[in-house]
Each structure stands twice: as structure tokens, then as C-alpha cells.
Amino acid sequence: xxxxxxxxxxxxxxxxxxxxxxxxxxxxxxxxxxxxxxxxxxxxxxxxxxxxxxxxxxxxxxxxxxxxxxxxxxxxxxxxxxxxxxxxxxxxxxxxxxxxxxxxxxxxxxxxxxxxxxxxxxxxxxxxxxxxxxxxxxxxxxxxxxxxxxxxxxxxxxxxxxxxxxxxxxxxxxxxxxxxxxxxxxxxxxxxxxxxxxxxxxxxxxxxxxxxxxxxxxxxxxxxxxxxxxxxxxxxxxxxxxxxxxxxxxxxxxxxxxxxxxxxxxxxxxxxxxxxxxxxxxx
Numbered sequence: 001x002x003x004x005x006x007x008x009x010x011x012x013x014x015x016x017x018x019x020x021x022x023x024x025x026x027x028x029x030x031x032x033x034x035x036x037x038x039x040x041x042x043x044x045x046x047x048x049x050x051x052x053x054x055x056x057x058x059x060x061x062x063x064x065x066x067x068x069x070x071x072x073x074x075x076x077x078x079x080x081x082x083x084x085x086x087x088x089x090x091x092x093x094x095x096x097x098x099x100x101x102x103x104x105x106x107x108x109x110x111x112x113x114x115x116x117x118x119x120x121x122x123x124x125x126x127x128x129x130x131x132x133x134x135x136x137x138x139x140x141x142x143x144x145x146x147x148x149x150x151x152x153x154x155x156x157x158x159x160x161x162x163x164x165x166x167x168x169x170x171x172x173x174x175x176x177x178x179x180x181x182x183x184x185x186x187x188x189x190x191x192x193x194x195x196x197x198x199x200x201x202x203x204x205x206x207x208x209x210x211x212x213x214x215x216x217x218x219x220x221x222x223x224x225x226x227x228x229x230x231x232x233x234x235x236x237x238x239x240x241x242x243x244x245x246x247x248x249x250x251x252x253x254x255x256x257x258x259x260x261x262x263x264x265x266x267x268x269x270x271x272x273x274x275x276x277x278x279x280x281x282x283x
């Protein structure tokens with residue numbers, strides 16, 4: 001436990017000491033900022049979360065597909081399809097999620113708020129961990145049993161995002177209600193800082209130019225529920241993130257989440273690839 005905490009602090013200090021800038025989009029996996037998909041654009045993304053529990057057993061990989069569409073300049077909608085594959089415990093389709101993000105302020109401000117609402121139809125085998133709420137660890141019963149335990153959840157987030165001297169700083173407060181069980185309201189959070197490595201856009205195509213890379217750090221976890229804070233059972237992670245824009249439409253990102261509590265998995269390894277497809281609409 002102490003070793004993981006020292007490693008987390010070292011990583012945080014390393015990332016906070018880097019100074020460079022650009023307009024590169026942050027590479028967060030869990031934290032949301034105020035940037036929405038451009039109107040008429042469809043982003044197709046594939047990502048995975050690989051969890052390595054503290055016990056060394058029950059390792060899993062949870063892939064998901066994202067379809068994100070810019071409906072207007074202030075409204076982005078997104079559909080998730082997710083699954084899970086485990087080492088010896090089975091595989092399953094774990095459900096779908098439908099997310100909406102609304103930006104009430106059109107222009108840039110010192111703090112840019114976004115309202116997030118998501119409906120989830122998943123089962124207990126879900127492992128993508130796009131957000132962490134409440135308390136308690138991941139269940140490690142056989143997937144064939146967990147996939148039959150369905151959940152219908154409504155999740156809301158208040159997203160606050162700022163940009164200063166090239167840095168993006170974003171804070172998310174999460175409230176979730178599971179309508180399939182009497183669990184009260186569950187709470188969680190995510191905080192991220194991110195900065196590109198370069199500011200100067202070159203007049204020629206360049207695959208490995210500094211401005212094509214973004215680095216950052218995010219921290220996320222659960223904060224108990226209306227039933228109790230349950231501090232010793234909460235999961236918290238600190239995760240360095242890196243993003244690489246391969247072209248004007250294609251980007252990749254990766255992160256290594258370090259579990260900070262005994263209830264957390266030891267590591268959460270995440271990787272994602274996204275492609276943006278402009279869709280022409282009739283005027």
C-alpha cells in the first residue's frame with residue numbers, strides 16, 4: 001500500500017513539472033472537459049480497460065465502442081456498447097449506455113460548465129469503469145452469473161472545465177441512482193489536468209511533432225452514498241494519461257491507473273483509438 005502511494009505521488013510530481021502548451025484536446029478517459037463534438041461530426045472510438053486486481057487473479061479486459069455525434073453546437077450525444085473478457089471466468093456483452101452533454105454557455109469563460117445525463121442498461125459483469133461511484137470493489141463471481149443481474153441506472157454529472165496558459169483543468173462531480181436496487185444515491189468524482197507538448201502548428205504534415213501530443217493526470221473514485229460514506233471501502237485511482245493525434249481525424253490515447261486503496265484494483269490499463277467522420281447534412 002505504501003509503495004503504491006509513493007509511486008502515485010512521484011508520478012504526479014513528474015507530470016506537474018512539465019511545461020509546454022498547445023490546443024491539443026486532453027487525453028482523459030474518465031474526466032470530462034467542456035469540449036463537445038462539432039456539429040454534424042461523428043466520432044467512432046474503440047477503447048479497453050484492463051484490470052489487474054491486487055490478488056493477481058481474475059484479470060479482465062473490458063472493451064467498449066463509442067459513437068459520439070454533435071447534434072448542435074451545445075449538445076453532444078453518445079452511445080456506448082460494452083463487453084468483458086476474463087481469464088478463466090467467462091466473457092459477456094455487458095450492456096449499453098446513452099449519454100448527453102449540454103453546454104449552456106456558448107463562448108469561453110474562466111470556468112465552463114457542462115451538464116451531463118446518462119442512462120445505463122448494464123449488468124453486474126460491467127468492467128469498463130468509465131466512472132466510479134459509491135463504495136466496494138469489483139465483483140469476481142463467474143461472468144455467467146453476473147451477466148444475468150441487470151441494472152438500470154441514471155447518472156448525472158456537473159462538469160467544470162477551465163483553460164489557463166495551455167493547461168486544461170477539469171472537475172467532475174457525479175451522482176448516480178440505481179433503479180434496480182435500493183442503494184440510495186451514489187457519489188463519485190473525477191479531476192484532470194492536461195497540457196499539450198507544443199504550441200506551434202507547422203505548415204507541413206508532421207506525425208511526431210510536439211503539438212501532436214498531450215499529457216496529463218487524472219484522479220477519480222467513489223465517495224460513498226446516501227447510505228453511508230464507507231471511506232475504507234472506496235476505490236480511488238491516480239492515472240497518467242497521454243494522447244497522440246496521428247492526423248486531423250485519428251487519435252490514440254493511453255493511461256495507467258494506479259490503485260490507491262486496498263479495495264481498488266492494483267492497476268487499470270486503458271487504451272483507445274478514435275476516428276472523426278464529418279457527416280454532411282442538407283442546409
